[in-house]
Amino acid sequence: MKPWSKTRLEEVLTHYQEYIEAPEPREYRKLSVKLYGKGVVIDTPTDGAMLKMKRHQLAKAGQVILSEIWGKKGAIGFVPPAGEGALCTSHFFLFDVREDRLDRRWLRGIFDANYLQEQLDAEAKGTTGYAAVRPKNLLACEIPLPPLAEQQRVVARIEKLAAQIHEARTLRQQSAEEAEALPTAQTTRIFEELLRGERHPIGTLGTDGENPIQIGPFGAQLHKTEFVEDGVPVLNVGNVWPDGLNLDYLDHVTEEKAHQLRRYSIRAGDLLFARSGATLGKVCLVPPECDSWLMTGHLFRVRFDRERVFNRFAFAALRGSLQIQDQIFGQIRGATRPGYNTTLLGTVELPVPPLPEQRRIVAELDGLQAEVDALKRLQAETAAELDALLLALLDRAFKGEL
Secondary structure, rough: OOOEEEEEHHHHHHEEEEOOOOOOOEEEEEEEEOOOOOOOOEEEEEHHHOOOOOOEOOOOOOOOOEEOOOOOHHHEEEOOOOHHEEEEOOEEEEEEEEOOOOOOOHHHHHHOOOOOOOOHHOOOOOOOOOOOOOOOHHOOOOOEEOOOOHHHHHHHHHHHHHHHHHHHHHHHHHHHHHEEEEEHHHHHOOOHOOOOEEEHHHHHHHHHHHOOEOOOOOOOOOOOOHHHOOOOOEHHHHEEEEOOEEOOOOEEEEHHHHHHHHEEEEOOOOEEEEOOOOOOOEEEOHHEEEEEEEEEOEEEEEOOOOOOOOOHHHHHHHHHHHHHHHHHHHHOOOOOOOOOHHHHHHHHHEEEOOOHHHHHHHHHHHHHHHHHHHHHHHHHHHHHHHHHHHHHHHHHOOOOOO
């Protein structure tokens, strides 16, 4: 079959030019047009009394909306039903569709495939730092346009295939989510069995039975005013994330101050426990690159006796065992400002089997996590392939091959 003939959008779209000069002093919905044909969504409402621009438009559901500034990046789509009456500034343009010649679903496929970006980018002109897209630029673009009945036939075929692709993507996503829950389930099962045996409070698992928990320096020992741009890094509660340390943002103190606070230094392999804020209860292990850094008073450092406790075993217990997490959070439920102290953490009980058994359990959990990570990578690759398949279908449709 030969490719469909091209038609300029000016033959099927009409620039909508009804304006209101002064918005009423009330709340208006606003629209946000995503880049690269990703659709139109409802944005943060605005008060008409606060608007400085005088000329605006009220969108109608089903109209085409184009961003003047980002149209060159594919910021074009349809006003959704919830966008009826939404306020559009002069940086957006609206267009009505000639439904006697164009099925909106056909044009939606054009937008989804970001078919117009190259044309809009080439047509856009500007001298103020960006290439503005004007209505005439959009109306000059060409799209493949078969007869209306053929558009409807092809669109029905695309929708059927797209539904199958969506179902496959959903099943893959569900599979990945179920797999992601496996490590916690397996950790919980293992420690449920271990906790039936002998338990030891964390407060007794330091060297020579001492308390291994050290809280960071209090405010009187370390003021925010003492942080400097460069020096010895200081870890705060915001650096402790569920999947490890986030080192994007760090505080620092001088070498002199670090020497004064050396009691609160951390070593590679220490366990850090967030004791306040939204991350309360989150734990992570100190990596080698953070050796000899400091911590603030919002963190606990736990330094186990390595002759008794494999640090990664304790980490797995505190992070992944629901029974042990119940011990932690059960002590703070009902508090108006949840916080934690050394005594509470010290009473949390861990099973302490022989070190070889601890290492075997960690190796088993590592192996399971590796399989889950591999499945998640496959899911991401499959999702990309499914997206590419849908774009390939649209491309074939526009070439008259469906």
